[in-house]
Amino acid sequence: MKVAVIGAAGYAGGELLRLVLQHPDVREVTATSRSLAGTPIAEHHPAMALLTDARFAAHAPAEAARGKDVVFLALEHGDSSKLMGSLIDSGPGMIIDLAADFRIHDGRLHEQHYGAHAAPALVHRFAYGLADVRGKELRGAQAIAAPGCFATAALLALYGLADLPLLAPPAIFAVTGSSGAGQAPTPTTHHPARANNMFAYAAMGHRHEGELLEQWRTWRQDPAAQARLMCHSGPFVRGIHVTLHAHVAEPVRDINARVAAQFARRPFVRVLDVPPQLTQVAGSNFALIHAAASADGREVQVMCVIDNLIKGAGGQAVQAMNLALGLDECAGLTAPGVFPC
Ligand SMILES: NC(=O)c1ccc[n+]([C@@H]2O[C@H](COP(=O)([O-])OP(=O)(O)OC[C@H]3O[C@@H](n4cnc5c(N)ncnc54)[C@H](OP(=O)(O)O)[C@@H]3O)[C@@H](O)[C@H]2O)c1
Structure with missing residues (x-):
């Protein structure tokens, strides 16, 4: 080609x-x-x-x-x-x-x-x-x-919840490395502002929420479905780590096994038994996911890590x-x- x-x-x-x-x-x-x-x-x-x-x-x-x-x-x-x-x-x-x-x-x-x-x-x-x-x-x-990079990690975390009844829109806490901002430095993206530092940005309306909501609404078959992406700059170069939190209307059991079954045939997604770490995906096309539920099954967390550039x-x-x-x-x-x- x-x-x-x-x-x-x-x-x-x-x-x-x-x-x-x-x-x-x-x-x-x-x-x-x-x-x-x-x-x-x-x-x-x-x-x-x-x-x-x-x-x-x-x-x-x-x-x-x-x-x-x-x-x-x-x-x-x-x-x-x-x-x-x-x-x-x-x-x-x-x-x-x-x-x-x-x-x-x-x-x-x-x-x-x-x-x-x-x-x-x-x-x-x-x-x-x-x-x-x-x-x-x-x-x-x-x-x-x-x-988009944030949207990819957030959607892979959301996918496991697509058909669960939820009490409120899921919230996704996301942290990206500095390479996500491209190569031209700005006052908030160049090294002295990023190293040893962490901060939120685009509160209540990061741009990637648009594409995220469009997919989420399709999966939910609900044009009014909502989800909130909370984006942060982290002091590392490569990678995105997201943690999704949601309240479910009916208790869920074995949420990690359920998510693993959804991605069972997808070659680049691995569902781990423990929370994943950024360094486990840096330089690769993999997404690593782990999901957990509270003891009463009414709260769910899903973690996902990816290399933002791959x-x-x-x-x-x-x-x-x-x-x-x-x-x-x-x-x-x-x-x-x-x-x-
Ligand atoms: N960084 C990430 O993690 C990431 C992840 C997902 C998606 N993206 C998307 O990928 C795109 C690029 O992001 P980036 O982070 O790689 O930005 P970047 O490092 O600033 O690179 C953008 C490149 O575009 C080139 N360019 C612009 N207009 C051009 C033209 N008309 N012809 C040829 N080259 C042109 C520029 O080079 P010249 O000035 O030399 O032409 C520059 O090297 C953005 O839309 C971004 O949203 C980035």
Whole structure:
């Protein structure tokens, strides 16, 4: 296959590039960057020195997409919707967008979290690529919106509760590492502000709540279903840890076994007997989950950890591509994580 990665100099695009360069079915990769066009990829992503001696291409996105089997976009939010029309016209076999632009089909929900959409008529072409839940449903998709990193971890935790009667909307406490904010430092994201520190942000309305609610409402078959995402910055580079808490209307028993049964056939989700830790997934496409109930069965907690740049970005995008094309779902994604890291 011929693949293009647009925005390959960024953190998410870089991880995606590392994965597609090792994918057994990918024969040719074009990696674009505006600021680093002509620079050897391994100069910017030194860990890729063994994988490629190519340089970043200067191609405009539509030009890079022409003749490709799959095009991945890893651009800042809002950029992909501005260029999607011309990208589609250039005729690639499949488009996978890692930004938020095409994740939410409900126009009002999108606008509430992101403002006006630049290409609303194109949104319904995109399937939501939550690979570990949607699995073979993605077969044949030609346009996929890869879920956000917080949303991926939160939805994998929520999935086990989808058909339980609840007394109140679940609350999900989430902590992300600094790579979630991309490579350009800001006063709240660069090292002195993040190291040895932890803080909440986007209280009562993080953007990823939009896509989370759309999926949750579909699973619950309830257009008014609610859930609350509480996001925090943590003093580490990679990973997202979420803890979901919910009050159930009827006592539940064996919640962990129930969640394990739901994911039994999904290759990248492991349900553990103990709470998972971030370092167990860093560098891998795995999600680790553990669920527990209170002694009376009326309160439930579900913990989920992922690597935000792999399961939360590039890895899930490649998994969705594999599923959409009917390839081995695990192709190019079997590397285990690294510990210590
Ligand atoms: N970081 C994460 O954990 C994560 C997880 C899930 C999804 N995402 C999503 O992935 C996207 C990228 O995030 P990031 O964290 O990787 O940000 P980032 O590190 O800031 O990278 C964004 C990249 O986009 C490139 N770019 C922007 N416009 C371009 C264009 N027209 N043509 C070519 N390259 C262009 C920029 O490079 P040049 O200036 O050199 O072009 C930059 O390297 C965002 O939409 C984000 O929401 C990120």
